[in-house]
Amino acid sequence: MIQIIITPNNKYSLGEMAQMAVEAGAMWLQLRVPDISDEELREACTDIITLCRESGVILTVEDRVDMARELGLHGVFLHTGAQSPISVRQDMGPEAIIGAEIGSPDTALALAGADIDYVALHETGAQASALINEIRKGNCEIPVVAYMPGAELTSDSIDAILGEGFNGICTDGNFFDGSDPVAAIEAILKKQLG
Numbered sequence: 001m002i003q004i005i006i007t008p009n010n011k012y013s014l015g016e017m018a019q020m021a022v023e024a025g026a027m028w029l030q031l032r033v034p035d036i037s038d039e040e041l042r043e044a045c046t047d048i049i050t051l052c053r054e055s056g057v058i059l060t061v062e063d064r065v066d067m068a069r070e071l072g073l074h075g076v077f078l079h080t081g082a083q084s085p086i087s088v089r090q091d092m093g094p095e096a097i098i099g100a101e102i103g104s105p106d107t108a109l110a111l112a113g114a115d116i117d118y119v120a121l122h123e124t125g126a127q128a129s130a131l132i133n134e135i136r137k138g139n140c141e142i143p144v145v146a147y148m149p150g151a152e153l154t155s156d157s158i159d160a161i162l163g164e165g166f167n168g169i170c171t172d173g174n175f176f177d178g179s180d181p182v183a184a185i186e187a188i189l190k191k192q193l194g
Helices: 014-023 038-055 065-071 085-092 105-113 126-137 155-163 181-193
Strands: 002-006 028-031 058-062 075-078 097-101 118-121 144-147 168-171
Touching: 002 014, 002 181, 014 028, 014 038, 014 181, 028 038, 038 058, 038 065, 058 065, 058 097, 065 075, 065 085, 075 085, 085 097, 085 105, 105 118, 105 126, 118 126, 126 144, 155 168, 155 181
Parallel strands: 002 028, 002 168, 028 058, 058 075, 075 097, 097 118, 118 144, 144 168
Antiparallel strands: none
8 A cells, every 4th residue: 555645845736746646546645734724725625535536546634634524535644642543533433544653562452443444653664663563463453554754765665664564655755856756656656566
């Protein structure tokens, strides 16, 4: 699973980035928009929501539970210290996709028991691999995603991340800084499927 983060930049609008990501074959977009107002988000999401619905693409937003509910998004990703994933699950219902940042195996086990869909780690490497192993030792199969905004991804880094036990990657990959974002996203998605 590759989640493509869409976050404001100076080169493209949120809608343009979403269009390019979908064109490249992305099946999950995650809006990372902490600094825009609710009204700006409503306006930006009008076309993105239509695009995702017509394309069968999952659309989630980071931390903005009220906006996810209001706009009819598929769900939310919650950073540590945002809202309680368990209360958000109760609030949004069983159909919503709920992901949460974690820092310990115990948190992952508790969230899996509360029907949270996936957990995410900021770190990769030996520390992340050890944490994922502890989660699996607890007979917990909750998907664990590497949350990597701003990280450059290569074929080798994808292999290394997935080799650490991650089930997926959530990244903007600096795709929208390059000359051909569609090709850059296609290459990552092809690598993940390959």
